[in-house]
Amino acid sequence: MANPMHQFEIERYLPINIGGFDASFTNSSLYMVVAVVLIVGFLYLAIGRGAMVPGRLQSVAELVYEFVAKMVRDITGEDGMKYFPLIFSVFLFILILNLIGMVNIPGVLHTFTATSHIAVTFGIALMVFVVITGIGFARHGLRYLKLFVPSGVPFILLPILVPIEVVSYFIRPISLSVRLFANMMAGHTLLKVFAGFVISLGALGVLPLLAMVAFTGLEVLVAVLQAFVFAMLTSIYLKDALHMHDHH
Amino acid sequence: MSDPADPGGRGELSPEERAAFKRRVEELDDKLRRVTASEQAAEEHVGDQRSAGDGGLRGQALSNAFRIGTELVVGVALGGFVGWQLDRWLGTRPWLLLLFLLIGTAAGFLNVIRAARRMQAEAEPLQRSARAVPPDDDDD
Numbered sequence: 001m002a003n004p005m006h007q008f009e010i011e012r013y014l015p016i017n018i019g020g021f022d023a024s025f026t027n028s029s030l031y032m033v034v035a036v037v038l039i040v041g042f043l044y045l046a047i048g049r050g051a052m053v054p055g056r057l058q059s060v061a062e063l064v065y066e067f068v069a070k071m072v073r074d075i076t077g078e079d080g081m082k083y084f085p086l087i088f089s090v091f092l093f094i095l096i097l098n099l100i101g102m103v104n105i106p107g108v109l110h111t112f113t114a115t116s117h118i119a120v121t122f123g124i125a126l127m128v129f130v131v132i133t134g135i136g137f138a139r140h141g142l143r144y145l146k147l148f149v150p151s152g153v154p155f156i157l158l159p160i161l162v163p164i165e166v167v168s169y170f171i172r173p174i175s176l177s178v179r180l181f182a183n184m185m186a187g188h189t190l191l192k193v194f195a196g197f198v199i200s201l202g203a204l205g206v207l208p209l210l211a212m213v214a215f216t217g218l219e220v221l222v223a224v225l226q227a228f229v230f231a232m233l234t235s236i237y238l239k240d241a242l243h244m245h246d247h248h
Numbered sequence: 249m250s251d252p253a254d255p256g257g258r259g260e261l262s263p264e265e266r267a268a269f270k271r272r273v274e275e276l277d278d279k280l281r282r283v284t285a286s287e288q289a290a291e292e293h294v295g296d297q298r299s300a301g302d303g304g305l306r307g308q309a310l311s312n313a314f315r316i317g318t319e320l321v322v323g324v325a326l327g328g329f330v331g332w333q334l335d336r337w338l339g340t341r342p343w344l345l346l347l348f349l350l351i352g353t354a355a356g357f358l359n360v361i362r363a364a365r366r367m368q369a370e371a372e373p374l375q376r377s378a379r380a381v382p383p384d385d386d387d388d
Contacts, residue, residue, distance in 0.1 A: 167327065167348075168355035175322040175359070179314060221310075229311045236366070 004192035008116055008185065027112045028120060035096040035114070064092070071232060076239040083135065083238055090128060091231035098184060098223035102216070115226075116184040121177035128234050129173035136241035147244050176233055180226050187219045312367055319359045327352015 014025035046061035054062055068088050072080050094115060101113025114120045136144040148165040149158065194215060197208035261269070331348030335341040 163351050164354045164358055167351050168323070168358045171319075171323055171326055171352075171355055171359065174326055175318050178322050179318040182318070183314065225307060225311050225314065228307070229314055232311065233315070 004189045028114045031112050031114045039092050039096055072235050075235040080238055087231050087234050091227055094230050095227035098227055113184055115180055118181040121181040125173040125177040132237050132241045180230055183222055183226050187222055191215055316360055320356045323352045323356020
């Protein structure tokens with residue numbers, strides 16, 4: 001049976017070494033580049049002309065825009081829209097990376113899911129985390145640290161509560177990245193394992209084959225949903241940074 | 249501002265002007281009532297659609313499920329990991345591990361509770377017309 005983890009192996013296409021760090025151009029890098037090209041190309045084609053009455057492509061682009069914009073507005077309020085480009089880019093990037101991973105043409109193209117590696121998802125999450133913390137400090141100055149001091153709590157409890165608040169703040173990038181990578185990896189492994197069953201069970205293999213059809217649908221749903229969850233949590237964290245303490 | 253009859257105000261109002269003013273206020277009141285009513289109807293409509301279990305709600309619920317699960321696991325795991333590493337570094341096994349495991353678990357729970365509270369708040373506008381109690385917004 002084929003190794004279900006084989007699909008996650010990194011291949012170095014162009015070994016690059018910068019000061020002892022392995023910065024090779026890998027299949028992961030390749031698919032990230034492909035995703036960026038697809039996104040930019042799609043948006044360029046879709047809204048390049050900016051027709052008053054949108055065509056098909058433009059409608060799709062507008063739908064995606066409206067969807068993300070509504071979410072950001074609902075969560076952060078109007079002043080969060082200043083940071084809309086960040087959330088929109090993160091959403092599209094993750095969405096396309098996830099969806100590319102679902103493409104598989106037997107014998108021709110086996111895509112690689114960049115978001116199934118925690119290095120990638122943690123990179124995105126860390127970037128979001130740093131930017132949002134920066135926004136918080138830029139906006140509130142040192143008062144932003146008050147985020148760690150719950151209001152209206154007896155003084156004696158603070159030594160217990162402040163570490164908890166601090167940890168719960170620093171968990172954010174980790175839970176963001178773990179959620180995305182674990183879901184993508186688990187889903188793809190499951191698909192591969194079931195695909196192995198189809199072969200090894202012979203005539204009975206039709207059962208796992210049926211399950212595969214359902215799981216593939218589920219995986220597409222998860223791919224979209226995980227991108228949405230990532231973007232939603234980014235906007236929630238952004239909201240906390242913009243309007244401290246009125247978040248609960 | 250000042251009483252319309254107040255001669256020390258910005259100026260005198262003739263009875264005609266005052267009547268016009270009153271009419272205008274009534275007009276605006278009426279308009280406001282109509283807008284509020286239509287908004288409420290729209291909201292209720294949305295609520296009906298949502299509770300009818302369309303894809304949007306299911307997606308929302310699924311995304312919430314994904315969210316809560318990891319939040320808890322990551323809290324415990326991160327607390328444990330940080331404590332373990334600090335122990336190895338400072339040679340204080342097993343105290344920091346225990347401490348950070350507790351803190352991490354608490355932080356995980358805190359995040360879950362916050363998330364749940366958020367979800368509740370999100371569901372609230374749909375029931376706004378039925379709401380009898382003002383939202384409590386500062387209990388932590």
